[in-house]
Amino acid sequence: xxxxxxxxxxxxxxxxxxxxxxxRLAGNGWQVLAxxxxxxxxxxxxxxxxxxxxxxxxxxxxxNARMAAEAEARFGGLNAAxxxxxxxxxxxxxxxxxxxxxxxxxxxxxxxxxxxxAVLPLLRRRKRxxxxxxxxxxxxxxxxxxxxxxxxxxxxxxxxxxxxxGLVRSLSRELGWEGIRINALCPGPTKTGMTGMIExxxxxxxxxxxxxVPLQRWAEPGEMAxxxxxxxxxxxxxxxxxxxxxxxxxxxxxxxxxPATGAAKVIPGAINK
Ligand SMILES: NC(=O)c1ccc[n+]([C@@H]2O[C@H](COP(=O)([O-])OP(=O)(O)OC[C@H]3O[C@@H](n4cnc5c(N)ncnc54)[C@H](O)[C@@H]3O)[C@@H](O)[C@H]2O)c1
Numbered sequence: 001x002x003x004x005x006x007x008x009x010x011x012x013x014x015x016x017x018x019x020x021x022x023x024r025l026a027g028n029g030w031q032v033l034a035x036x037x038x039x040x041x042x043x044x045x046x047x048x049x050x051x052x053x054x055x056x057x058x059x060x061x062x063x064n065a066r067m068a069a070e071a072e073a074r075f076g077g078l079n080a081a082x083x084x085x086x087x088x089x090x091x092x093x094x095x096x097x098x099x100x101x102x103x104x105x106x107x108x109x110x111x112x113x114x115x116x117x118a119v120l121p122l123l124r125r126r127k128r129x130x131x132x133x134x135x136x137x138x139x140x141x142x143x144x145x146x147x148x149x150x151x152x153x154x155x156x157x158x159x160x161x162x163x164x165x166g167l168v169r170s171l172s173r174e175l176g177w178e179g180i181r182i183n184a185l186c187p188g189p190t191k192t193g194m195t196g197m198i199e200x201x202x203x204x205x206x207x208x209x210x211x212x213v214p215l216q217r218w219a220e221p222g223e224m225a226x227x228x229x230x231x232x233x234x235x236x237x238x239x240x241x242x243x244x245x246x247x248x249x250x251x252x253x254x255x256x257x258x259p260a261t262g263a264a265k266v267i268p269g270a271i272n273k
Contacts, residue, residue, distance in 0.1 A: 005029060005030070005031050006029070006030050006031070006079040006080070007030065007031040007032075007033070007071065007074075007075035007077065007078050007079055007080075007126075008025055008030050008031070008032055008033070008078065008079060008080040008081065008082060008232060009032075009033045009035060009067060009068075009071050009078055009080075009081045009082070009119060010022050010025070010032060010033070010034055010035065010081075010082040010084060011035045011036070011056075011058050011067075011082065011083050011084050011085040011111065011115065012035075012036060012058075012084040012085030012086060012142070013032075013034035013035055013036045013042065013045075013053070013084075014034075014036035014038045014041035014042050014044070014193075015036075015041060015192060015193040016190070016192025016193050016194060016221050017084055017142060017187065017190060017192055017221045017224040017225065017228075018034070018036070018082075018084045018085065019034075019044060019221065020220075020221035020222045020224065020225035021082055021084065021224070021225040021228045021229070022034045022045065022051055023225070024222065024225040024226065024228075024229050025225075025229060025232075026048060026050040026051050028229065029050075030050065030079075031050055031052075031074070031075055032050055032051045032052070033051075033052050033053075033054065033067070033070060033071050033074060033075070034051050034052065034053045034054075035053070035054055035055075035056050035058070035067055035085075036053075036055065036056075036085065037055060037056065037057045037058070037085075038055070039053075039055035042055070052070075052074055054066070054067065054070050058083070058085045058107060058111035058112075058114070058115060059103075059106040059107045059110055059111050059114075060114070061114050064111075064114040064115050064117070064118040065118055067115070067118060067119075068118040068119050068121075068122060071119065071122055072122055076126075077122045077123070077125045077126030077129065078119055078122040078123050078126055078137075079123070079126055079127075079130075079136065079137060079138070079232075080123075080137070080138045080139065080140070080232035081115060081116070081119045081123065081138075081139050081140075082139075082140045082141075082142070082228055082232065083111060083112035083115045083116070083139070083140070083141045083142070084140075084141070084142040084228075085107060085111055086107060086108045086111075086142060086144075086160075086194070087103070087104060087107045087108065087194075088104075088157055088194060089101065089103070089104035089108075089154075089156035089157045089160070090153055090154050090156075090157065091153060091156065092152075092153045092155075093155055096155075096156055100156065101156040101159075104156040104157060104159075104160050105156075105159070105160050105163075108157070108160035108161065108164065109160045109163050109164060109167070112141045112164060112167065113167065116139060116171065116182075119139075120175075120180075123137040123139070123180055124137070124178065124180070127178075127179060127180065136179075136181070136233075136234045136237055137178075137179060137180040137181070138180070138181045138182070138183070138231060138232040138233075138236070139171075139175075139180065139181070139182040139183075140182075140183055140184070140185060140228050140231045140232055141164050141167070141168060141182070141183075141184050141185070142184070142185050142187065142224075142228075143161045143164045143165050143168070143184040143185065143186045143243060144157070144158075144161040144186055144187060145186050145187070145188050145245060145247045145250060145251045146158040146161045146162075147161030147162045147163075147164055147165045147184070147186055147243065148162075148165070148186055148243065148245065148251055149251050161186075164184060165184050165186075165243045168182050168183060168184040168241060168242075168243065169241050169243075172240045172241025172242075173241065176240050176241070181231075181236070181237075181239065181240040182240065182241065183231045183236070183239055183240065183241065183242045183243070183244060184242070184243040184244065185224060185227055185228055185231065185244055185246060186243050186244060186245045186246065186247065187219065187224050187246055187247065188213060188219060188245070188246065188247025188248055188250045188251070189209045189210065189213065189218045189219065189247070189250075190218060190219040190220070190221060190223070190224055191218045191219070191220060191221065192221055195218075206218075212250050213247065213248040213249065213250045214248055214249035214250070214253070215248035215249060216248075217248070219246065219247075219248065223246065224246060227244060227246045231244065
């Protein structure tokens with residue numbers, strides 16, 4: 001592929017991880033179609049020669065068809081697709097209305113399913129045309145550490161992200177035969193639009209989340225973009241069906257972290273009895 005420009009579609013591109021991914025890939029020679037339902041917030045990409053934008057709602061079949069048609073018209077195919085758009089959906093099983101759960105599933109799970117269906121013909125064609133039929137084709141979905149571990153009052157979001165990893169593992173078996181790779185990125189706490197209010201509105205919770213990370217900090221969106229870039233690149237040519245956790249080491253532990261000072265572990269009173 002040396003000397004050829006590769007093309008990628010990125011959803012949830014108006015802010016956070018999606019925006020950082022667009023910027024990073026465009027900066028490294030990719031042609032990018034940046035998609036978000038929030039048209040106004042896509043204005044950051046104005047004047048970026050390698051980035052085209054479009055407003056679309058990933059939860060609808062019609063908008064996913066429009067996204068694919070736009071990529072086809074602009075690039076004549078796709079080398080990669082990053083299904084990253086997502087919403088939160090916190091609330092207990094008693095409190096969260098079923099309609100809110102349906103909305104979380106529609107965006108976080110149906111979105112990537114409809115997206116994969118829509119872009120597969122473009123990935124297949126580009127792969128056929130490139131490198132004597134051996135071009136690399138890659139799909140990445142943004143899951144979460146909440147797709148690997150559970151959390152209280154976050155069941156709707158967690159369910160959607162667990163299902164996404166199931167989708168990735170299943171489709172890796174189905175599409176691998178064609179040489180199309182599909183992987184999930186599982187970010188830990190990352191400073192984005194989704195989490196931005198936590199520091200202001202609930203500083204104690206912000207600090208608690210930080211202290212659960214051995215690296216003792218939140219990630220920057222660019223630290224997720226670099227992992228996505230790896231997953232869509234030929235450098236990851238044998239990585240398929242993987243859920244890559246980028247969380248500073250948070251989910252591999254017990255949740256009971258010693259403070260950075262090295263002093264004794266802080267054990268919540270309820271557990272200490
Ligand atoms: N920030 C974190 O700590 C964190 C942790 C784990 C996983 N994630 C995941 O990362 C992904 C990106 O989120 P982020 O943290 O960058 O948040 P963000 O809010 O900054 O970005 C998400 C973007 O998705 C867009 N979007 C939402 N619903 C959409 C729809 N129906 N159609 C099109 N666009 C839509 C929003 O407008 C927004 O621009 C999400 O899937 C999220 O679940 C984030």
